[in-house]
Amino acid sequence: MLAGLTFAAGTARFMSEPDIYGNRIAFSYEGDLWTVPVTGGEATRLTTFPGTESSPKFSPDGKWIAFSGSYDGAQAVYRIPAAGGEPLRLTWNPGRAHVLDWTPDGKRVVFSSYMKTFIYRDPKLFSVAVDGSSPRQLPLDRGVLVGFKGDGSEMLYCRKGNPEYQWKRYRGGEYVDI
Template identity: 40%
Template sequence: MNTNYHPNGGSPLLLTYVRRIATVFAILLVSISAYSQTKLLRFPDIQGDRVAFTYGGDIWTAPASGGTAIRLTAHPGVEVFAKFSPDGKWIAFTGQYDGDEQVYVMPSTGGVPRQLTFYPARGPLAPRWGWDNQVYGWSHDGQRIIFRSLRDSWSLPIARLYSVSIEGGPTEPLPMPTAGSADYAPDGNRIVYSPQSRDFRSEKRYGGGQA
C-alpha cells in the first residue's frame, strides 16, 4: 500500500477528521436523548445508520436515529475505542482483560471477540497516559486495523502506529516514527495523524503558566 503521511501539512484532511468526529458526537447525543439519565457514554464511532460506543466498560451499538441500544460485550474487563470496519460487518476495539490491553475484533452484531495482538502491553497506565494498543481505525479495504502501541517506546508520551490483519498474524509499523491519533483518508493512500497523543492529559484544560 502506498501510504503517504504529512506531519506538518494536510490541514484539509485534519479539518475533515475533526468534522467527522464532531458529527459522531452530535448524532450519538441525539440517539440517546431518550435515555437522559444514562451517563458517561464514551468513544463513539459511526458507520451507516449505527453508532458504537462504550458504556459501563462494555461496547454497545444503537441506531443513529435513536432507539434501543444493544450491548455487545459483557466481559468483566473493559472494552473501549470501538471502530466499525468500512463495510460495517466488524468492530475492532481495545480490550483490557486480566490487566493486559490488546486489540480484538468481533462481528458488529455481537459474538465472541477474537484477539489479534499478543505483545505484552505497558498498561494499565495512569489515566493521564491513556491506553496501550489503542485502536484508531481501519485500512480503506477493511483488511487491516490501525492501533497505537508503546511496545518500542522509551517514554510513555512516545508511541508508534502499527497495523494488524483482521485475520491476525504479525503486526506492521506504519511509516511515521512517532504518532498519536490517526485515521486514513477516504482514498486509502494517505493518513492524517498527530505526532503525540494528548487525549487523556489533564493539563490540556489548564489555563495558567508553568512556573
C-alpha cells in the first residue's frame, strides 16, 4: 500500500501506524505525522514540532487527526486539522496517553493510559471530548486496543497487548485476548 511512497529526500524506509480515511493515509515517520494519497506519491508532512508524534487516527468525518504527542513531559492526546496546522492538547494526565480511536459520532477520542493503575503493564481505557473537556474512564478493568462497530452500538477491545506486535514477517502462534 505504501510501496509507491516517496519523500523529497528519497524513498522512505519505515513508516508505522497507518490510518486510512477515504483516499488519504496518515502515518508516523521519524517522529512526525504525514499523509499521502492511497494511490501513492509524494507524502505531505503535517507536523514539525519539537518532540514526537505517533498513532494518528482520522476522525469519522475525516476533518481531524487525533494523535499521541510527546512535547514537554508525559505523552498526551492531541488533535490537529487533517490538512495540518496547530495541534490542540486534549489530555493533561501525569501518565502516558496513547491514542486508539475516535468514537463513531466523532465527539470523543479513546486512549489508553497508565494513570489510575497500580501495575505499569495494565493500562486502562479512557475517552476525552474533542475540546479536551470531560475526560472519563471506560468501565473496563484494563485495555490496550479498541474499535467500534460502525453505528457505535458495540465496542471491541483487547485487554492486554503483545509487546512484539511489530515483528517483521512473524507467522507464529502468539495471540492476545479479544
